Each structure stands twice: as structure tokens, then as C-alpha cells.
Amino acid sequence: MIQTKLLAVNPKQSRQKLNFNSNWAFHSGDVNHGEAIGFNDRFWEAITIPHVMRLEKKHNGGGAIYQGVGWYRRYFKLPESLQDKRLTIHFEGVQMNCEVYLNGTKLTSHYGGYMGFSVDISQQVKFGQDNVLALKVTNVDDPLTPPGKPMQKLDFNYYGGIYRNVSLLATEKIYVSDALEANKVAGGGLLINYTQVDKQQATLHVQSHIVNGSDKIATVKLLSILKDKNHQEVARVTVQNKINAHGEYTFQQEMKISNPKLWHPEHPYLYHLESLVYQSGILTDRVVTNTGIRSIAFKSATGKADGFYLNGEKLYLRGANRHQAYQYVGDAASDGMQRRDVKLLKAGGFNSVRAAHYPASPAFLDACDELGLLVIQCQPGWQFYNRDPVFVNRSFQDIREIVRRDRNRPSVFLWETSLNESPTPASWMKDAVAIAHQEMPGNARKPILHCRRYEQS
Template sequence: MKQVIVLVLLFIASNLVAQNKILEPEYSVAGFFEVPNSGREVFDFNVGWHFYKGAIKGAEAVDFDDSNWDVVTTPHGLELNSTQASGNNHYQGEAWYRKHFTIPEGIGQKKMFIHFEAIMGKSKVWLNGELLAEHFGGYLPFGIDISSKVKKGEKNILSVWADNSDDPNYAPGKPNKRMDFNYFGGIYRDVWLVTTSNTYITNPNYVNKTAGGGLAVHYQNLSEKQVDVIVQADIANDESSINSVLVLYTLKSKDGRVLAKKLEKASIPASSSKQVKTTLKLKQPELWSPKNPYLHNLEVSILTKNKVILDGVKQKIGIRKIEFRGKDGFYLNNKAYEEKLIGSNRHQDYGYIGNALPNSGQWRDAIILKEAGCNVVRAAHYPADPAFMDACDELGLFFIEATPGWQFWNKTNPLFEQRIYEDIKNMVRRDRNRASVLMWEPVLNETRYSESFAKNAHDLVHTEVPGGNAFTVCDGHAIGNKYYDVLYSHPFKRGFYNRLVPNTPENNKADALNYDDEDRCFFTREWGDCVDDWGAQNSPSRCARRWGENAQMVQAIHYANPPYRYTSLEALANTPRQHIGGTLWHGFDHQRGGQPEPFYGGLTDVFRQTKYSYQLFKSQLKPNDDEPFIYIANEMTPFSPSDIPVFTNCEEVRLIKYQRDTLSIRPDREKFKMNSPIAIFKDEFYFADLKNLNRSGKKKFAYLEAQGLIDGEVVVSTKRVPSSRTKKVKLELAHKNISLVANGSDIITIIASVVDENGVVERLNNDVIKFEIEGEGKIIGDQTIMANPVKIHWGTAPLLIQSTTQSGEIKIKASVLEEGINNISRGEISFSSIPARVPLVFTDNPKVKQGLQDKEGNSAESSTVDELKNKVLLLEKELNEIKLKKVDKQQEVFEGGGEH
């Protein structure tokens, strides 16, 4: 037993070290990771776009005057939105972006590509007045070869017209006002400038090659002893003569050790391209899995005969084998996967900025879901940002990738269907090498399409993935489902019920899915939502965080194991191996076009502040896979419920009340199949008990302590203390240990909490917080979207900070809107942004007001004067608190010595 406890404690210690380590994620750029000194250079093209929201004639012309336009940085979502940006109230229409730039010195006669990760809607791109590209669809990348068009040593102008208006001729196609999410708009993902030699490895999204372009990797003969890594590379030669080159394939460990290498000759025809292929044999491979997401570095370089490098790219590959064995369930790396795949759906929608979430935010989303115990994420309802996919590979999150689409099919224009096929091709070509991709969902979500389309979409995925380790999924009741590898279904015969019946074994068995009728595996794509009707859309799952603990607890119980028959963690845990898991609808709250209010069913709000249901999910992690966890879901306020729920992944929960009463619950794991049922101590909290303790001089005993036990030993504990008199504003970085990068695009969230003198959050506070800033950052949003000042909800208020292009210190100050001698004291936090690793190309820099800014964005008083005023106010507060303590004593006397 001592050895087990020591191992658990060592795990906790090592995990805490990992959690406290500052991360600097490596982001893929235009489909690849960088290989140093490879001849390929990548430049950040996000900064310095002149922007105009609206229709305007002639903006593509070189001599067009854009001097009065705003200067913005991409990712950019056309506008900032309040947290109530639902009901189709965001802008739809035309918008223009113009970037003035000069090609960096030293590029010479290199090939040059502009890579757009995504532009919402339809778009056109001009360089120096010449139309070079037209694109339809808002979720996938496209590139433009500007090599022969760009002016070297002179100023160039790249003009982009973007239109997010409703358009039924490409997917999703449905009007935003009837959507269950928002399109938003703009150049909302990254833009890159990529330069290469004239002989180079292509990008799979630029060249139209079936199962080709770029790098394509698959595995054969995989075991724990060895694996064959099959690498296919597409090499272009834009020279006028044949080019005989050497192709170097190198497989490296995570720490850079060479594990396998091969050098082969290749002749690339003039003004053409050629796909080359090799096999790297690897002994004792480190196999990828959610618990061990080990990524190898695969580098492919092109060299001259004299071994001068011409081009080189890297992809991070997770060596793994996926199998769906029907009634035997899901197999990973030739072994039965013993756990259910449980996770959530995800939109990338974020507070204020909509879809324009930078790479660090994409990574933080993945970390948040991973820390919640998720091991799978389903795309809702479009391919995710490449940075999110990078994080899924790195962190060990399976991903179900979906083509854009939601409840719409254009029957009158065949171009709509053809463009979906293009989306499927580009989606698969972009992400076919990723370890995290579990299944492909090439059909449009909840859409009535033809059987021929269903078959074509399935076939297209398998055609585009070399090696065959690809699996498609669609609804089990959908037309054409017979072609698909895995089926979506609830564990019951119906997903939504018009009548809820008690959650009993008899009722569940009577309505259970008939697994005998199907040999394929099942997965539940969306579970948890439970609306009364699709007009009102009230549901026990839809709970705004600010509604407090009672509402949050209703949501958590509904997701865990409700008293009525419904798909839940418990229901999924009771399914046979053939049913491999399910994803909650939804991981995060998000905006919607078709409803007047946001969707509130997330584990977090739009700023990723957690609800009780997040703690529920986190408690499902087994303590041998993660650290022991325990959380008390009762805030001990005058309005808190009498029950004391505790979320934990331990075998037993011990609750100590006020240092006098000890209670214990050991969940019945024979009755319940979910990893960790909620431990609810019934009728154990009464606010009157706190008053009695306070008035009898025993305030120090007024707390709850929950202890988690494994094998009879306490391995984790937590305390819940009621909040006292609100004292100050506390500021914290919600950065998940990812630094703010000084690239002009990066964003970090800061959470302001109102706390008492012991740091306990006052949940019932209704103050309004104003923020001020100085240094190398700017506040996102103002009073027009209720971002600054911002009202406290459930004890906290969020703030978004965007970096400048200069690294340095940033200082944030937060105070209540109207300060007074008895108000809450202000809070302050300082941190620094770090230099960007990718060089920036820009001429015009967005204006940032330096020094402190007040709530209107005007220059505030100097920092020195402000600090002196604050010191005087603090002294006044301290003196007044001494006097207030005398008042407290007087009130006790007036009410009769406190014996009421």
C-alpha cells in the first residue's frame, strides 16, 4: 500500500511540474513544420491589413486610396461581438482587406505562395490589381502562387474581397438566420507567405492530385517490435530543364535522435512534378495513443547532386493503427481499447472575437478538453483550425473530422454537390497524416441527401487516403449508411424523447438499441441536449454559468445519470463494446444565428470558464491515468442547496463538516458503470450552521473538507470556505502556461475575480469592473459590446488582451466602476509577451494607444499619479476598516449580544 501511495504522490509531483512549465507550442504553417536551414522560409502575413466593412467599388485597384481605412491584424472576424451575439445580429455582407508589403530581402528568384488558412464565405484575391484567385467556402485553405506577379524591391498590394452573405451554392449553404451556430466572417484564420526554391515539395491543397500532393504517410506491418513507415512525397520542378535530385527521408525521435534514414535519387521532369515513394523501417516504435501521444518528426528534404539543400519540410506523425472490429469494438495498435471514447463536440467560437481565435487559443481549447478527461472531439460542423489539430496530435485527443454542412441541401444547383466533393478532398488532403483523426464524417450534418452522394462521399475519403487506414461515419438511420464503416446512434432506439420515463433498468432495456441487428461499431455523435420543444429550446442541459450552482448542478446530473431515461455518461458506460463512445453536445457555450440566445449547454462558458459539469467530466479520469481529483460543488452561500455534491475519481469520499462531523460515501460500482458517479451528501448544508459558528466564536471551523480515498488511504483533499466581506479584485492569467506571442495576432484571457481577504471568490457579487492597460498590449472590446467595463457574473469577469508586434511587459489594472472608501480594492497583474519565432512581413502597424486607457479608450492619468492616488485610497480603506470593526461590535450589542 505504501508503494501505491508513493507512486501516486510522485505522479502528482511530476504532473504539477508539467502543469507549471511554460509551453511554447510549435504550430504548423501552411501544412508543414519548419526544417531549419532547409531553403524554405515562412513569414507571418497577418499584420497590417487595411480593412473596410461594406461594399465599395474599385478597391482591388493599385491606386485605390485606403488611407482612411482601419488597420487590423488577422485572424480577424469583421467585428467584435458581445456575449449575446446570437439571433443573427452580426454583420453579413461584403468586406475588403488590402495589405501593402515589400518582399523581404534575400528571397531573390524563389517561388512565393500566399497561404490562406480560411476566409469565411466566398472570396477573391488580387495582387497589384490582377485577379489571381476566387474561392468558395469558409473552412479550408487555399494558396496563390505570386512568384511571377510580385514586384521585387517595390511595394505590392494584395487585395482581398470577402463576402459572408447567405449563399446556397456552397456548403453549409443554409442562411445564418436559421443556423444553430454563426458563420461570422472575415480572414479569420492565419495568412502566411511561403518561399521555396524552384524545385520543392508541393502543398496538397494547391495541387489537384488524388491521394497525392505534399507528403502522404501510412503504416504497414505495425507491431510493438517494428513498423514500416511508407512515405510518399510530391516534388515539383518549375525549372525549364529536368532536375536530378536527391531525396532525403529522415525519421527522428521527439528529442531529435535519428531513428531511420534513407537517401534516394529522383529525376523531376521540367515544368512538371513527380511523386516519389520510400519505406522507412523502424524497430521498437513508440506507438501513439491518447495516453501516450508520442509524435515522431518526419523530415523530407530535396538536395542537389552536391547535397546542397533545396527544400525541406517536416510533419509530426503519430505511428498508430486504428481498427473497428464490430461487436469486439475499437482496437488501437492491435489491442482492444478498454475505455469508452468520451468527449465533446466543438465550435471554435470564442467570446467577443467569434471564430477569429489565434493559434494559442486553439491550443488552449484542446488543453481544456484534455484536462476535462476528454479523449475524443467531434468537429462541429466543419474542419478545425490547423493549430487545434496540432494540439490534438500532441496532447492525445482523437478527432472526428467533418466536412462543412448543416441541415441543408441545394437540389437545384448541381454545383453545390460538386463543391462538397472538393471540400472533402481538401479536408482529407490537409489532415490525412494526423494521428488524431479517428474517423471522417464526409456527409453534411443532419441533412437529407441522396444515396449516390453518400456513396460518393465515402468512396472519396477512401480514395484520398493512401494505405487504407481510414474510416467513414454517418448516422445509422441516414440514406446510404450501408456504405459506411461506423454508424452514429444513441444507445437507445431514439435520441430525443417526447416523453421522459424513469431511468430504470427495465425501461432502459426495453428501449435499448438492438445491437444484434448490426455488425458495425456505433458511436453517439451528439448527446446531452434535452429540449422541451425546438421553438423554446429549454433544456436541463442548457445552463448559463452565471445562473449559479443550482442550475449548474441540474446540468451536471443530467449529463451524469439523470432520473429519466436519456443518453448520459452512465447510459454510454452500460453499452456493449460495439458502442465505442460518444461526444457531448457541446464542449463550450457558443453563439447561434437561428435562436435569440446563445447555446448554454457547454462544460464552460464562451470564455472557457468552467461549470460544475466540467468538474464532473474531470472526475471521470481514472486516478491511475491522471492525478487523484476532488471538488466540492457547494458554494456555502445563503442560497446554496442543502445537498453537498462532491466530484471525485477516488474510491471513497469522506466529508468533514466544521471539524466535527465525518461522513462517508463509497459509490456503488456494481450498480453504476460510469467511472465516477457523483457523491451527494443529502441535506447536510444549512446556512444557519455557519451563523451559529460565527456567532459562537468558532468561525475558523466554518468550512467543509472533502477527502478522496484509495485503498483506505487519503490521496487528495480540498476545502470549501464561505466567502467573507469582499475585499479586492484578483487578476489571473487564463493562459494554460502558453505565453503571449508578440506577433500582433495573439490573444490571452485574464480573469478578474472579486475575493475576500483569504482569496475566496464572492459568487453573489454584482459589481462592474473596469480595466486599464499599459505596455505592449491592447484591450479587446469596450463598452459598446459590454467588454470594458464588464459586469461580474458568478464572481468573475473576463478580459481579452491582444499583443503588439513588440515583445515586452504588459500591466493590467482592474477596479470597480465607481471606487469609494468602502468599495473593493483594485487588482493588478504584470506579465510579458515573448518575441515571435516566425518573422513578420508588414508595412502598416495597427495603432495602439500607449499608456493607461480608461473605459472609453482615452489616455488616463500617468502611472505615477495613479499609483499615488491608489496608495492614499488604500490607507483610507485601512483606517475605515478599523472603524467598521467597531461598528460591527456595536451591531452585535444592539441585537442583543448575538444570541438571536
């Protein structure tokens, strides 16, 4: 076993996000007991994340890439100062299915390569000594996991691997939840909604899900502060409530913003919403969320289609489809490469992009928010449908998760709740649209695009 150094942490910080992209070992192919603590991995390849299971030439589908199993292992050592923290490992994307182990014990399985997931390691991790995190990853054809189509017949590839960022998150026991981990309809994390938007005033409504993971009832105060791009305070609101031990509570808050600077592709102004959680006067969590103030609508005039309106003004959409594949590295593009794609689209005169045919990475969407590019966010799918209930349920969960992950982004203006160009039955389509409306209720709703044949490939 590799002897590792203690991770550098600041125990005084209420929330710490540690980069877990480095110091991984990788083996191409399956092995017996690759999760075991004492497994000999000395001859495995040393790699960093993001990573695909084999360097590939750039090509569009057809399956001429590695398909199979790959194993990943990473050693780490945590200081005893983190013993009272809640500790989770967050994976932004593992392609396509995986099993996650810590110190030889299986923690979870995850299906689907395009959405992130978190694993709570608080009870299994050892402090002051070596831990080994292991993943068994497979990108073999799986008709039960969307998109589901065999790669030989697909026009893009499942390159396989831990191809998006990995981090370790340490928080106190009273914290703002992660929207994906919470797994609540129209809940979890933060849900930001602007109920009124014009050049004179905007009204912000924020819903915040706070978890009390401690053994005692707690009086929790939530202070929300909106700041402009220069970090000057624009508005603030405070509310408090008791939360039972191992309980949760969803706070509702409202702010008024005078003379707001509106988000637009030509001037993508971002505010910063700072969420501060206190218990007995002690800060237990701090989360900063970028937000853009804007209104969106599709209108018709005298019974005819009129077009798209942003902040009350008509905007002609100039867009393109974008895949996430690159030469050699496949899907495993760095955050800088994701940002470069947005810059290229902007330089080409586009103001919108469709994330074909699956959810784009958080880094790509961060750049769209910051640089000004409207996004159609898609669920994974392409010319394939499986009536098996497992596939159906996973396709519906994909819709829920893309909305929960990206609902606060000013760049995302349409949800494509369809398995692209797929023979889905009317009952599936009806349920898919209903699910999206459940996740974006009332004034928080963004338009939902559902069409069986959106584009010609």
C-alpha cells in the first residue's frame, strides 16, 4: 500500500471542498478484489481525473473505442480534526455505470454517465491512517441505462471512465443539502426564482433546504445576502426555525432588488447569493450560488408564433448543437477546455446552444452563465426506447436530476424532456412533461421542450 500524507484542511472552516482529481491509479480490464485494502496495484497506471479508459482518435460514434471494465483506486489520509464533520465524495460524472468502495466495503452503485452523485463516507472513513477509495467502472452496452442504445449503432460514444471532476466535501452536521443527494421533488439545496423582473425592480424568492444531522434539536438561523459582481451587498433577509435532531427544514425567503442589472447573452451580469447557516450564533455552513436576474417567455401574436422574449424584449436565437467529445481525451475535457468551447461558440456569433444529446458538464454551464450563452439542457437519449420499467424509471430520474442540478442557472432556458428521436409512447411523453413541471413548479418554471424529432442527425 502507498503511504500517503494527511490532506491539508482548515478545521475552522464550516465547509471545505477538496480537489480529488490527482493521485489515482488505473487498470484497464476487470480484476478480482480490486476494492480490497491490501490489493497490489503497484503496476497500475498513474493518472489524473478527468480520465477516459483509453486514448482515442476523434470520431462520431460507431463504437470503435474501448468497451469493458476499468478499475480506479486512490489512497488518502484525513486528519482527526475532521472526525465530527460530515464527509462526502462527489463525482460529477462517471461513464457509464460504476460501483464505489471504501476500504473494501461497497458503498453504492450508480447508473448513468452524465449526472453527478455523492457518497457519504462519514461512517466508513478512518482518520489518521490510510484509506483506499476504489471504483469499478464499465461502459459496456446497457439497454437499461439511458441512452441505452448499443454503441455500434450510436452517433456518439460512451468513452468510459471517471471523466468529470471528483471532490471531497467536509461540512458541519447542520448544512445546506445537495439537491441531487436530497432527492426531493422541487426541493433540496437552493431553488432560486424571480417572481417579478423589470428594469426598475426584481423580486427574488429563494427556497433553502437545511439538514440537521446532529443528535439534538437545533434553532437554526438562515441569513441570505445577495451581492453584485463587485461583492457589494444588494439585499439581505434573515429567518430562523427549529429543526429536529436528524431532521430537515425548507426555509422560504424573499428579497427586493431595485434597478437590477439583467442577465442577457450580450451582457451576462451575475449576482452572488450567499447562504449563511447559524446555530447558537456559530456559523455551520456557507454556500455561494451564482444567479442571473432575467425573465423568459415564448409568445404568439394573433394566433401565430412570435418568438422568444428575454427580459420583455424579443431575441432571435442563433444556436448550434454541441457534443462533449475531443480528440484523444474523448469526454474527459478539463474545465478550461469546456470554457474554450463556449468562447468559440460566442465568437461564431451564437447566443444559444443545445447540449446534444445529454446533460452538459457543470464547467461548461458555468462558462455559459458567465460568458452569456443560452442553453437547451437535454436528458440522455438517442433513437432508442426500452419498455422495461428499469429503463423507464431511470429516464424519468434523469429528468428530475437535470432540473435539480441546473434549475438556478440563468443560461438554461429550456428543458428537453425527450429521448431524442426515439419511439417513445404517448404515456411516457405525458409523464415526462409532468415530471418536469413537478420539479419546476409555479413561477419557478422554465419552458419545457418535448419533441420526438428535434433535429436531423
